[in-house]
Amino acid sequence: MSLYLILSIxxxxxxxxxxxxxxxxxxxxxxxxxxxALAVTGMGLGLDHPLxxxxxxxxxxxxxxSCLLLVLGTLVVLLLTNPNERSDIPRVExxxxxxxSLTGGIMMASFAHLVMLFLGVEILSIPLYILAGARKRERxxxxxxxxxxxxxxxxxxxxxxxxxxxxxxxxxxxTRAIAAWAEANPAVFTPMFHxxxxxxxxxxxxxxxxxxxxxxxPDVYEGSPSIVTSFMSTVVKVAAIAAFYRLFSExxxxxxxxxxxxxxxxxxxxxxxxxxxxxxxxxFKRLMAYSGISxxxxxxxxxxxxxxxxxxxLWIYAAAYSFATLxxxxxxxxxxxAGGGESLEALSGLGRRNPFLGVCLTISMLSLIGVPPLAGxxxxxxxxxxxxxxxxxxxxxxxxxxxxxGMAYYMRPIIQTWLRPPAGSPFQLSTSQAWxxxxxxxxxxxxxxxxxxxxRFL
Amino acid sequence: xxxxxxFYGLSTLLxxxxxLVILSRNPIHSALWxxxxxxxxxxxxxxxxxxxxxxxxxxxxxxxxxxxxxxxIMLLNLNKETEPQHSLLVKLAGLVAxxxxxxxxxxxxxxxxxxxASDLATVHSGTVGLVETLGKVxxxxxxxxxxxxxxxxxxxxxxxxxxxxxxxxE
Amino acid sequence: MTLERCLLLAFALFxxxxxxxxxxxxxxxxxxxIELMLNAANIxxxxxxxxxxxxxxxGATFALFTIAVAACEMAAALSIVVAMYRRRRNLDLDKxxxxxxxxxxxxxxxxxx
Numbered sequence: 001m002s003l004y005l006i007l008s009i010x011x012x013x014x015x016x017x018x019x020x021x022x023x024x025x026x027x028x029x030x031x032x033x034x035x036x037a038l039a040v041t042g043m044g045l046g047l048d049h050p051l052x053x054x055x056x057x058x059x060x061x062x063x064x065x066s067c068l069l070l071v072l073g074t075l076v077v078l079l080l081t082n083p084n085e086r087s088d089i090p091r092v093e094x095x096x097x098x099x100x101s102l103t104g105g106i107m108m109a110s111f112a113h114l115v116m117l118f119l120g121v122e123i124l125s126i127p128l129y130i131l132a133g134a135r136k137r138e139r140x141x142x143x144x145x146x147x148x149x150x151x152x153x154x155x156x157x158x159x160x161x162x163x164x165x166x167x168x169x170x171x172x173x174x175t176r177a178i179a180a181w182a183e184a185n186p187a188v189f190t191p192m193f194h195x196x197x198x199x200x201x202x203x204x205x206x207x208x209x210x211x212x213x214x215x216x217x218p219d220v221y222e223g224s225p226s227i228v229t230s231f232m233s234t235v236v237k238v239a240a241i242a243a244f245y246r247l248f249s250e251x252x253x254x255x256x257x258x259x260x261x262x263x264x265x266x267x268x269x270x271x272x273x274x275x276x277x278x279x280x281x282x283x284f285k286r287l288m289a290y291s292g293i294s295x296x297x298x299x300x301x302x303x304x305x306x307x308x309x310x311x312x313x314l315w316i317y318a319a320a321y322s323f324a325t326l327x328x329x330x331x332x333x334x335x336x337x338a339g340g341g342e343s344l345e346a347l348s349g350l351g352r353r354n355p356f357l358g359v360c361l362t363i364s365m366l367s368l369i370g371v372p373p374l375a376g377x378x379x380x381x382x383x384x385x386x387x388x389x390x391x392x393x394x395x396x397x398x399x400x401x402x403x404x405x406g407m408a409y410y411m412r413p414i415i416q417t418w419l420r421p422p423a424g425s426p427f428q429l430s431t432s433q434a435w436x437x438x439x440x441x442x443x444x445x446x447x448x449x450x451x452x453x454x455x456r457f458l
Numbered sequence: 459x460x461x462x463x464x465f466y467g468l469s470t471l472l473x474x475x476x477x478l479v480i481l482s483r484n485p486i487h488s489a490l491w492x493x494x495x496x497x498x499x500x501x502x503x504x505x506x507x508x509x510x511x512x513x514x515x516x517x518x519x520x521x522x523x524x525x526x527x528x529x530x531i532m533l534l535n536l537n538k539e540t541e542p543q544h545s546l547l548v549k550l551a552g553l554v555a556x557x558x559x560x561x562x563x564x565x566x567x568x569x570x571x572x573x574x575a576s577d578l579a580t581v582h583s584g585t586v587g588l589v590e591t592l593g594k595v596x597x598x599x600x601x602x603x604x605x606x607x608x609x610x611x612x613x614x615x616x617x618x619x620x621x622x623x624x625x626x627x628e
Numbered sequence: 629m630t631l632e633r634c635l636l637l638a639f640a641l642f643x644x645x646x647x648x649x650x651x652x653x654x655x656x657x658x659x660x661x662i663e664l665m666l667n668a669a670n671i672x673x674x675x676x677x678x679x680x681x682x683x684x685x686x687g688a689t690f691a692l693f694t695i696a697v698a699a700c701e702m703a704a705a706l707s708i709v710v711a712m713y714r715r716r717r718n719l720d721l722d723k724x725x726x727x728x729x730x731x732x733x734x735x736x737x738x739x740x741x
Contacts, residue, residue: 001602004606008609011609011612051602052602053599053602055603089620097613097616100613107606114690117695118690118697119606120608122610122697123610123613126617126704129704129708130613130617130708136621139716140726142708143712143724146708146724147727153701157642157665161642161672163669164670166673168635168680171676171681171683172686173683190569191565194566218727218729219727220727222727223726323599370559439570469637473640477644479648480651480657481663488657489660490670492663495667498636503671507678508688511688511692514695515670523663523702526702526706527706530656530709534713544653553647553651556643556644557645560640563642566656586688592685592689595689596689596692605693607696609698611696614700614701618703619707621704622710624714
């Protein structure tokens with residue numbers, strides 16, 4: 001409750017600050033508010049409240065994912081201080097829209113009633129439809145916004161229709177009541193229930209960009225300003241997978257036989273499309289889009305093994321993926337600010353142009369591959385381990401092969417960074433970029449120490 | 459008896475209007491058929507004992523959303539345009555996709571028809587759809603999503619303004 | 629008038645909406661088709677609330693939220709449409725070609741102009 005309040009008041013305050021001479025205070029204000037929200041969430045202050053009325057529940061899962069979303073959101077908002085970002089939307093509105101979107105993400109991590117899931121998805125998405133088109137003088141900007149909107153609202157249609165059918169079959173919207181209904185009627189799962197489940201799955205698969213519903217992601221990532229892309233590929237992805245897992249583990253555990261093979265098929269297809277698609281890319285941004293698709297496949301594996309430890313594995317994987325991806329996008333932003341483009345060639349000689357950036361980017365790519373002892377390794381270890389324990393051995397073998405394919409394209413930025421002649425003169429990072437890079441890299445390295453703690457907590 | 463005549467009439471109207479929405483080539487005709495479809499949907503809500511929902515539906519859809527549509531069509535001067543058509547192949551693919559979806563859904567309905575028929579006795583009392591009942595539910599059980607939907611409106615408002623306004627020098 | 633008939637109607641409406649969303653080339657036509665899909669879901673909600681036992685007011689209340697969400701979506705969509713029309717003078721979906729996969733033949737393709 002307090003978290004929703006803080007974030008919505010913060011968004012309104014940020015908007016109001018554009019009235020007077022407060023424009024320079026926007027980012028500090030937003031950061032202070034987000035850190036306050038993080039502290040409140042971390043200490044568990046006032047999260048539960050009678051007014052929640054079973055609409056949302058801040059259990060440990062919700063608290064841990066909210067913390068991750070808040071940290072990621074803070075880092076992205078911190079990047080807004082850079083003057084070089086190409087965008088036609090003023091910084092104040094951009095900060096406010098990012099905060100609203102983050103609120104939606106937290107609703108998706110903490111819902112206990114399908115109306116909160118539905119509203120959360122929409123509050124997450126609508127600001128991003130706008131932000132994707134922030135380069136509104138450019139054709140690519142309009143096109144990105146439009147493609148994102150069309151696929152997003154198409155997905156909303158499916159999600160909503162699925163919710164309606166689930167309501168028809170079970171007579172309730174609350175995840176507890178749905179789970180209780182499914183427990184009570186194990187033999188007579190009606191086709192309506194299954195159809196609703198499938199339609200909701202399709203709707204959410206669009207949001208995490210799982211194949212075959214992934215086609216929008218590379219285009220939208222490419223056409224949006226890089227700062228918005230960094231938000232989409234971290235906060236949106238984490239919120240969507242958090243909602244996905246929460247829905248299927250809390251509302252539909254009794255129907256697991258019906259949906260686990262669908263998830264397995266979607267995960268396998270996503271892994272193949274993401275990893276093989278990334279091989280052909282020349283633009284670093286599109287490469288990261290396909291990387292995001294392939295990691296959606298790995299995250300779906302965690303859904304297959306719902307049980308003790310699977311939520312922890314999902315959290316570690318999501319955190320490892322999103323911090324490493326954030327580093328990649330900060331590198332892209334820095335290179336763009338230094339006059340480079342979005343192609344892989346723009347990264348060449350980065351290690352000599354700015355050694356700190358080069359090292360951070362290398363660590364991020366190695367973590368995305370899953371090299372020990374970085375965070376990505378532990379994410380893969382736990383997710384694969386859980387899936388094997390649920391006898392999805394063939395799928396895990398396939399996933400391991402696909403992460404070997406991943407090595408082929410994640411090595412390309414590293415090779416450009418260290419082995420190619422510099423594409424320009426050395427440059428300095430802005431203070432905020434250096435901070436974000438430092439914090440995100442610290443997480444990628446230090447999360448290796450966290451798994452035991454996270455596993456015990458969840 | 460009366461209600462079933464009304465139901466079939468409204469259903470036919472809705473079905474025909476929806477088909478015309480999809481098939482007419484002029485955007486403004488599509489929009490006008492959509493208004494017809496919205497009124498038919500509102501009629502269905504009344505038959506389904508959701509009077510308040512019907513009122514809100516007419517106010518928001520016919521009043522706000524359709525005005526937005528028509529405003530955009532007029533503003534951008536699209537009313538003279540006829541839509542370029544896709545190739546037959548794309549239409550066939552769309553038809554197959556839509557048709558498959560319909561077949562699957564109707565199949566699911568047929569197989570669960572035993573229970574959809576058996577529960578007919580439990581039709582709820584007439585006051586369920588009135589403002590008083592819904593208002594109590596909305597401000598008691600659904601208070602949190604109700605309040606949070608204001609963020610949705612604020613975000614859409616801010617977004618529409620920043621994206622739609624003309625920049626200086628444009 | 630039974631639940632089955634109502635659901636049949638809603639399913640048909642949803643399928644018509646999906647067909648329209650897949651085949652319309654005009655952007656406004658596509659948005660209208662998406663509205664049909666959302667309306668189909670709403671009819672379902674109202675029908676289930678009326679005929680099924682259990683939480684009867686929940687269905688109608690959820691439908692109110694759907695209407696609110698649809699209005700917000702359309703506001704956002706139409707502002708995107710206006711921004712796009714200003715740039716391109718054209719709302720044909722088949723002409724959205726600035727962003728696509730790189731093509732092997734021309735180096736540097738796939739990059740936004």
